Amino acid sequence: MRQRQQRSNYREHTEENHGEEYDKKPEKSGDLNRAKRRVLHILERSDRTEQELRDKLAKNYLPEVVDAAVEYVKSYHYIDDHRYAVNYLNSRGKVRSSRQVEQELLYKKGVSKAVLEAAREEAEPQDEREQIRRWMEKKHIDPAAADQSELRRFYQFLMRRGFRSSDILTELLLDRTLN
Template sequence: MLVIELEELDKKRIRVLLEDGESFVLYRGEVKNYSIREGEDLPPAQYGEIRSEVLTKRAKKRAMHLLEKMDRTEAQLRAKLKQGFYPEDIVDEAIAYVKSCRYLDDARYAENYVQGQKGRKSQRRIYMDLLGKGIPKSLITQALEEGYQAGQEQELILKWVQKKGYSSSKADLKEKQKMYQSLLRKGFHSDDILHVLDYLT
């Protein structure tokens, strides 16, 4: 495999670019130890050793470290590892490893997120948040169904309008429309908003 470029990322790390478009990052000392030079071939046996003994182990360790700092979704962890220029198949292997250790679990992440946010955000807002974090739709739906009971959305709306000092008996049409639009932007369903504004305030 021909090495077409050695790109210095910083004082310690060098990105090795190969002729097939793949690349990986090594420390400067590792590049020297493996005698990797621009314009020269990287022997298959040596490349295999770098992948298995250096990159794969490092990717797994990096994944563990990232999850120790904070809980992440699979999509978030995958993006972080790709920033380190790990080859795609090595990223897959690192992801599989932390999953097998149960350090990475999108279903658990979704459940915890719902429990932590349901008293402050609407179901729709939580759904969009989790979707943006790369959680599969099926897991989001499951977490919301298990995390919410009937009427909880209306309770949250009521809590919000009371905090704002809204009263249907005192509010005119303009104030009601303003409150309605505000709650709609927060992701609450129209039927729940109208029920609270008309009957519970």
């Protein structure tokens, strides 16, 4: 009986203290030198946009420290959203539709519309119809032999990936007329 009471008291004591420990959020650091080293460490591994760096640093550092650290790497041109957007458009544009890549840059990467417009002019143009043909090969779609429901599913699949309706229909109909 006495052991049960001791276990009960212990459980109550640990639950009370345990809740207090985990309710406290760690304080954000104000150490600028440490934030600069952290930014350089992040950029060492891969190129990032300014917004991605700010989001990553905001978890552990005060806002004024984040601003100063970002300005520090900007002064050395370690981050450049325009350069990042051009590289991203050129590399991802070979696999994904241009609309999908642009949406990623705007909403996931935090690139502004003005920077995106300038980068789009500088990036090499992508042939989306060629990408549709590659998807047709990958999914084993033969428009001449496919039934209506299979073509409809494939059309919707490509639309969800951001391809233009006119390009999809042109490729599906073009392939039908060639066979």
